[in-house]
Amino acid sequence: VDKCVVILSGGPDSTTVAYWAKDKGYEAHAITFNYGQIATREINQAVKIANELGIPHKVVDLSALKEIYSGVTSLVDKSIPMTEEFSQPIIVPFRNGIFLAVTVAYATSIGANLILYGAQGSDEKYYPDCRRDFYKAFESASRLGTELSIELDAPFSEIQKSDILKKGQELGVPFHLTWSCYYNGLTHCGKCESCTNRKKAFHEAKILDPTEYAE
Numbered sequence: 496v497d498k499c500v501v502i503l504s505g506g507p508d509s510t511t512v513a514y515w516a517k518d519k520g521y522e523a524h525a526i527t528f529n530y531g532q533i534a535t536r537e538i539n540q541a542v543k544i545a546n547e548l549g550i551p552h553k554v555v556d557l558s559a560l561k562e563i564y565s566g567v568t569s570l571v572d573k574s575i576p577m578t579e580e581f582s583q584p585i586i587v588p589f590r591n592g593i594f595l596a597v598t599v600a601y602a603t604s605i606g607a608n609l610i611l612y613g614a615q616g617s618d619e620k621y622y623p624d625c626r627r628d629f630y631k632a633f634e635s636a637s638r639l640g641t642e643l644s645i646e647l648d649a650p651f652s653e654i655q656k657s658d659i660l661k662k663g664q665e666l667g668v669p670f671h672l673t674w675s676c677y678y679n680g681l682t683h684c685g686k687c688e689s690c691t692n693r694k695k696a697f698h699e700a701k702i703l704d705p706t707e708y709a710e
């Protein structure tokens with residue numbers, strides 16, 4: 496059985512990737528990053544999801560990144576206001592690049608040669624480090640830097656969030672365990688950009704949304 500590492504954020508997209516990998520027969524390992532995000536709840540949810548799926552899981556503490564990103568993104572810096580619509584402050588520049596680099600290192604340490612992450616179609620517009628051009632270049636760099644045949648893939652990079660949810664439903668993804676909100680409330684806020692996309696995607700997929708929203 497081939498080993499792979501799935502970058503699991505705790506959100507519905509990466510959770511579906513993890514379920515998809517296991518369904519494909521991979522020996523899947525999950526990795527989750529604490530990058531100083533306000534929504535640490537997503538990390539706890541990732542732990543529960545990996546447990547539910549029955550796969551090994553590593554949480555990596557990169558919380559010092561908060562110092563790098565302070566003043567840049569509202570996801571780590573409470574003084575930058577969160578908006579309901581998409582806006583620059585929710586971008587965390589090169590976050591995926593950092594995650595992929597650490598994941599390549601982890602993959603080499605456990606003998607995995609495939610890395611999967613949950614970039615989806617609509618990420619491409621705003622997040623350059625979610626684009627195929629980027630991760631294929633990163634794949635080349637990983638091969639050069641390890642002399643191993645590392646493969647990087649985002650199996651859902653061509654499809655929209657609602658279609659990922661449909662796939663997830665087929666695979667039995669426990670959506671109630673997934674977390675999307677940029678805040679760290681007891682329930683999803685229901686208003687931030689990420690909650691808005693989550694609501695919209697469940698609606699478009701015609702799947703009953705199990706999420707409890709504050710409003």
Ligand SMILES: [Zn+2]
Pocket residue numbers: 675676677678683684685686687688689690691
């Ligand atoms: Zn929210």
